Structure formats: C-alpha cells, structure tokens
Amino acid sequence: MMMDDELDDLFGDEHLGEVAAISGLPSVPRWLIQSTDDFRVSGCSQKAAWSNQGCIANISSDGYGVTLRNLLCDPATGLWGLSDGDEAKIISLVHNGHPLKHLSWSHSGTELAVTDILGNISVFSLLIAINRCTVSRRCVLGAEDNLSTIVGLMWLNQDRSTPLHRTAVKAPNGQWVFGGSRFKHSGPHNPHTIGDQPGKNKAAFVIVTKAGVIRLIYQGPDGARWLDFKSELHSVSTAAELLTHATICADKDSSLLVATHSTSKRIRIYRIELDWPRQAFVVDHLKTIAHCSFTNDDVDETGLASNLPYPEAQLYHLEMISPGPDIRSKETSAPLLLAFFCNSSYQNDRLPVGNHPSTRIARWELNSLKPTLHPSFSQLASKKSGASNSNDLQYMRNPNAAQSEVLLDTLPSISVDKVVVAVQQLNLGTTLVFCSSDGSVEFRSRVTLGPLPLDNNPTRASSIAQVGLRFPDGNLCLHAALSPNACAVVTFDDSNAATLRLMQMPHDYPGNPLDHDTVEAVAEAFVIQFSISCSGYGSYHDDLSAAMQLLQDQHLKGDNFAQASRFINPFLSDVHRVLQLNIDFSGDVKTETYLKNGFHQRTLSVQLSLGYWGNESHRSLSSKVAFAILQLRWAALTLAFGLKPNPSGTAPSGEAELKRTGS
Numbered sequence: 001m002m003m004d005d006e007l008d009d010l011f012g013d014e015h016l017g018e019v020a021a022i023s024g025l026p027s028v029p030r031w032l033i034q035s036t037d038d039f040r041v042s043g044c045s046q047k048a049a050w051s052n053q054g055c056i057a058n059i060s061s062d063g064y065g066v067t068l069r070n071l072l073c074d075p076a077t078g079l080w081g082l083s084d085g086d087e088a089k090i091i092s093l094v095h096n097g098h099p100l101k102h103l104s105w106s107h108s109g110t111e112l113a114v115t116d117i118l119g120n121i122s123v124f125s126l127l128i129a130i131n132r133c134t135v136s137r138r139c140v141l142g143a144e145d146n147l148s149t150i151v152g153l154m155w156l157n158q159d160r161s162t163p164l165h166r167t168a169v170k171a172p173n174g175q176w177v178f179g180g181s182r183f184k185h186s187g188p189h190n191p192h193t194i195g196d197q198p199g200k201n202k203a204a205f206v207i208v209t210k211a212g213v214i215r216l217i218y219q220g221p222d223g224a225r226w227l228d229f230k231s232e233l234h235s236v237s238t239a240a241e242l243l244t245h246a247t248i249c250a251d252k253d254s255s256l257l258v259a260t261h262s263t264s265k266r267i268r269i270y271r272i273e274l275d276w277p278r279q280a281f282v283v284d285h286l287k288t289i290a291h292c293s294f295t296n297d298d299v300d301e302t303g304l305a306s307n308l309p310y311p312e313a314q315l316y317h318l319e320m321i322s323p324g325p326d327i328r329s330k331e332t333s334a335p336l337l338l339a340f341f342c343n344s345s346y347q348n349d350r351l352p353v354g355n356h357p358s359t360r361i362a363r364w365e366l367n368s369l370k371p372t373l374h375p376s377f378s379q380l381a382s383k384k385s386g387a388s389n390s391n392d393l394q395y396m397r398n399p400n401a402a403q404s405e406v407l408l409d410t411l412p413s414i415s416v417d418k419v420v421v422a423v424q425q426l427n428l429g430t431t432l433v434f435c436s437s438d439g440s441v442e443f444r445s446r447v448t449l450g451p452l453p454l455d456n457n458p459t460r461a462s463s464i465a466q467v468g469l470r471f472p473d474g475n476l477c478l479h480a481a482l483s484p485n486a487c488a489v490v491t492f493d494d495s496n497a498a499t500l501r502l503m504q505m506p507h508d509y510p511g512n513p514l515d516h517d518t519v520e521a522v523a524e525a526f527v528i529q530f531s532i533s534c535s536g537y538g539s540y541h542d543d544l545s546a547a548m549q550l551l552q553d554q555h556l557k558g559d560n561f562a563q564a565s566r567f568i569n570p571f572l573s574d575v576h577r578v579l580q581l582n583i584d585f586s587g588d589v590k591t592e593t594y595l596k597n598g599f600h601q602r603t604l605s606v607q608l609s610l611g612y613w614g615n616e617s618h619r620s621l622s623s624k625v626a627f628a629i630l631q632l633r634w635a636a637l638t639l640a641f642g643l644k645p646n647p648s649g650t651a652p653s654g655e656a657e658l659k660r661t662g663s
Contacts, residue, residue: 043245053109061496080546119148152246187254439474458517483543
C-alpha cells in the first residue's frame with residue numbers, strides 16, 4: 001500500500017517547496033492550484049454566497065451539505081461577529097447524496113438554488129428564519145451523466161427600479177448635497193406577481209447546461225409549483241463542442257445575452273428572447289470568438305508582456321455585465337463581457353515557478369450599429385413608386401437590415417497578480433468587486449477595471465471604499481462571499497473554516513485620530529450606502545451596522561463614546577433627509593402612513609444598534625429613543641392585526657380572540 005508521503009512525492013508537492021525556496025518566493029499551496037483547476041474545468045462552481053436577507057450559505061468541506069450562517073451581535077461588547085454554522089440537512093437528502101456544485105440566492109434573498117455535479121437543481125425557501133430552509137422545488141433526479149451539468153445560472157430581475165446615488169458634495173453652507181436618479185432593472189421578468197403587486201415578481205432563473213441546453217425555471221401563478229421550458233443553444237456533436245462556462249445577463253430590450261465557452265476555446269454570444277405564451281425561446285446567434293486564449297507573447301494595456309509561466313493560460317470564469325448607467329454621461333453603457341484566465345495548471349509536466357498564480361482579464365464591449373444607406377439611395381428611392389423612402393428600400397433589399405448589427409469591440413486586457421475567486425457587481429454594475437485567493441478585496445471601476453480612486457477630499461463622499469475604509473489583510477482562501485452592501489466579507493480556506501472581515505479605517509490613515517471633517521465624510525458615505533440598501537432587494541443593513549460599530553470602537557471610543565456623536569449625528573440627520581422621513585406626528589398625520597413605512601423601522605434599527613455596547617453598558621440617548629419607538633410601533637402593529645376583520649367580514653371579539661392575538 002502506498003503511504004501519503006509517497007503520494008506527495010509522486011505528485012511533486014515536495015518539489016513545489018524546493019522551487020519556491022530557490023526563487024525566494026512563498027510556496028504555492030497544492031489546494032489553491034487544484035481549486036483553480038476545478039474552476040477551469042467547469043463554470044458555475046460558486047461554493048459560498050451571501051443573500052440580500054443576511055443568510056450566508058456555503059457548501060461543506062465534504063461537498064455533500066450546506067451550512068447556513070449570519071451576522072450576530074455580541075451581547076457582551078455590542079460588536080458583530082459570525083454565528084455558528086447550522087447544517088441544512090434537508091439539502092443533502094433532496095440531492096440523494098450527490099456532491100453539490102453551486103449555490104445561488106435570488107434577488108429577494110428568500111430562495112436558494114442548489115445544483116449538484118449531475119445537473120440536478122433544487123430550490124429552498126427561507127421565509128420564516130434565515131437559518132432554517134424548507135423545500136420549495138424538489139429536484140427531479142435524472143440519468144447519472146455529466147451532460148446535464150450546469151455551467152451557467154442567473155436569476156431574472158424583478159420589474160422595479162433601484163436608486164443610483166452619485167458623489168455627495170459639501171456645500172459652502174455646511175450641508176451635504178446628494179445627487180442621484182433611479183434606474184429600472186432590465187427584463188425579462190416573471191409575468192406572475194405576488195399578490196398582484198407591481199414589482200413583486202415571483203422568482204425565476206435561467207440555466208445553461210454542458211450539452212448546450214438553455215432552460216427557464218420559474219414559479220407558477222399559484223406560487224407552489226415550479227414550471228420550466230427549454231431549448232438548444234446549438235447542437236453538440238463532438239466533445240470539442242461541450243460547454244465549460246456560460247454567463248447570462250439582461251439587456252435593455254428585455255432580452256437575454258448569453259456567452260458560452262466550449263472545450264475548443266470558442267466563445268459564442270447569443271441573444272435570447274422569452275416567448276411566455278408559447279413557452280419557448282427565440283435564439284439568435286450574434287458573434288463567435290474563434291480561439292480565446294493568452295500566451296506569453298500577449299501584451300496588456302501597460303505595454304508589458306503577460307509574464308505567464310506557461311505557454312497558454314486557461315479560462316476559468318466568464319462574467320457578463322448588463323447595460324447600466326454610465327457615470328460619465330447620461331447615456332446607458334453597453335453590455336460588457338469579461339473572461340478570466342489563470343496560469344495555475346500543470347502543463348507539459350512542468351512545475352510552476354515560485355510565484356502565486358496570476359489572472360489575466362480579457363474584455364469585450366457589445367455595441368449596436370444600425371445599418372444606414374448612402375444619401376444617394378434616397379434620391380433613387382424617391383423615383384421608385386414602390387419605395388417611398390430609404391427605409392423601405394433598405395427593407396426591400398434585405399428584410400433583416402432593419403435590425404441592429406452587434407459589434408464586439410475588444411478592450412485592453414487587465415493583469416492581476418492573484419487568482420480572483422469571486423466577482424460581485426455593485427451600484428447597477430458601475431462598480432465591480434474582486435475577492436482574490438490571497439484574501440484581498442478590491443473595488444474596481446466598470447469602465448477601466450482599475451481600482452476606484454480615493455476621494456482624498458473631506459468635502460466629497462463617493463462611496464465607503466473611496467473615503468478611506470478598506471478590508472484588513474486576510475489569509476489564503478478558496479471561496480469568498482461578499483455582503484450585499486460590500487462592507488463585510490466571509491472567506492473560506494482549504495479546511496472550510498469561515499473568517500469574517502469588516503471594512504475599517506486603517507490605523508495608519510493620515511490624520512489618525514480622525515478629524516471632524518474626515519468623520520463627517522465617512523458618515524456621508526454610509527448615508528449613501530444605507531439609502532441604497534433601504535430601496536434595494538431585501539433591505540439588509542446588518543453589515544453596515546457592523547462596520548459602523550467597528551469604526552466607532554476603533555476610532556471614536558474616547559470620553560465614554562461621546563466622540564461617537566461626531567459620526568452618529570450627521571449620519572442619522574442626513575439619512576432622514578435623503579429618505580425624506582418625517583418624524584413629526586404632532587399634526588394631522590395618519591398613523592397608518594408611519595406603520596406601513598418600512599424606512600422608519602430600518603432607520604430606527606440602525607439608530608438602536610449604533611448606541612448599543614453590550615448588556616453591561618448603558619445605551620446612548622438616541623439608542624434609547626429608538627428602542628422605545630420600535631416597541632410602540634410593534635405594539636401598535638400587533639393590535640392592528642389583532643383587530644383586523646376576519647375573512648368572513650366580522651370583527652373578532654371575545655376572550656378567545658384576545659388570547660389568539662396575544663399568543
């Protein structure tokens with residue numbers, strides 16, 4: 001029998017350390033190289049995700065179960081940490097013991113889609129508690145082959161708009177001015193809504209399989225059944241045509257853009273339209289990139305060679321970004337396709353050099369060009385009785401000419417000296433967040449893919465990442481889950497141990513301890529992000545509360561936290577102003593308006609959290625006020641629901657009804 005140390009010698013782990021020692025660089029862990037190779041073999045391999053309701057789900061180390069976690073406030077100190085994991089045993093039972101491959105949350109954060117290596121997909125609902133799930137859609141176990149393996153998955157947007165806040169600027173009178181607009185999410189949307197409420201569409205998602213099949217799975221009108229229909233993107237006749245990766249995004253004309261990568265290194269781009277009445281797809285092939293790869297001869301935007309240790313890097317991730325607002329103008333930006341290449345694979349029996357694997361990101365922009373005719377054709381058309389204008393002539397010559405032509409513009413590639421293990425889009429795709437294998441988290445611009453510039457100005461506040469806050473250094477990780485507001489991250493190493501890190505102001509920040517102007521600018525950055533979270537999916541803000549609490553603990557703790565008022569007061573004041581919250585109910589104001597306004601509850605919850613430093617410490621005055629108002633609000637809601645008429649139309653009465661409402 002061969003022992004473990006002999007196996008290590010056989011596969012060369014010992015030589016990895018020797019190569020690193022010779023080069024003077026840190027060694028590359030075997031598990032990191034294996035992880036990137038797994039990403040290369042098949043896409044749609046997300047092992048950790050953070051929902052918009054606050055639940056953190058990750059696939060267990062053995063690959064057969066899912067663990068659920070959430071942020072938890074420590075009653076001793078008032079600071080936030082990570083809860084113990086709760087294993088969702090029902091997920092492994094539903095998948096009949098097959099290894100799990102990918103998980104993804106819906107936009108509302110209440111549905112979790114889980115897939116296994118055979119392509120079986122199930123949906124679980126978390127409506128009552130964020131650490132308890134129930135089966136919403138049970139997967140149908142099919143033939144045990146890998147042709148149904150899922151390589152791409154995307155949840156459809158809801159038919160609603162999201163605010164886009166721009167840089168806040170401090171006016172000469174000392175008041176901060178906030179600019180912004182609303183941007184509607186592109187379709188298609190599930191036509192069935194929850195309770196006939198506009199913008200409350202039922203869940204639906206699209207998947208692409210290894211065999212080139214696209215499939216839509218959506219909730220039916222009753223909400224209990226999940227329906228589906230499917231079609232072929234292209235026929236697969238050889239192994240070279242099997243798909244390894246796919247990415248999907250919504251376009252502004254309510255169609256879907258799909259990009260696929262095959263084993264032959266071809267990238268194909270499709271436009272998909274959903275025909276809901278006929279339960280069918282309309283597939284239109286747009287473009288093909290014949291051979292997508294990087295070699296040492298390639299040069300990036302800096303003019304430097306790629307410096308990859310192998311003849312050719314391998315694609316391991318595709319990311320399509322929907323059209324969104326262009327921060328440089330009022331126009332809508334074009335869809336963007338990103339292809340991530342990594343050099344970690346063993347090729348031709350060569351060992352990697354001592355440096356860690358690096359990433360190369362290729363970029364393409366999809367622009368539309370409507371064909372036009374030369375003006376001389378207009379004169380020709382005017383002489384024709386059957387064609388009164390150039391448009392008629394254009395259509396007569398080519399019936400498809402009226403459709404816009406899609407141009408695939410190649411943008412300069414980007415080099416990153418690490419492996420990007422997770423990508424998240426923020427602010428309607430205007431900002432991208434890269435979580436890398438070394439534990440770092442980078443905020444990058446959609447336009448250039450370069451790091452977001454710091455404001456370096458106490459009279460400007462663009463975002464939390466641009467006013468000086470950043471994530472502390474982390475350890476090597478396999479997977480990462482970023483919080484909905486991108487101010488907290490949970491990383492998982494080779495042993496699947498979870499580590500929480502919050503954005504914080506570094507201790508070496510210039511001007512530390514923080515001066516009044518810097519604290520005010522940081523507060524306004526949190527105002528912007530909190531306002532976005534209130535109007536977004538799920539309205540989750542525990543990660544914001546955790547980051548703000550840590551900021552106070554590290555930098556505003558003096559004078560028994562009296563210094564914290566320098567942050568809390570401008571934050572709460574401007575949150576009420578941006579969200580247009582009226583807390584003066586002394587006049588003739590309907591109480592129902594206050595009870596139904598969810599912004600009030602969310603703002604009071606944050607106000608309560610910011611003044612809480614553990615059970616052994618006294619709350620601040622603002623925290624006590626928030627606590628009292630929340631209790632009164634819940635008492636009023638309980639009484640209102642208790643007195644609500646029965647479905648029969650009669651009001652409840654008697655001791656039995658009072659007991660029922662009080663239970």
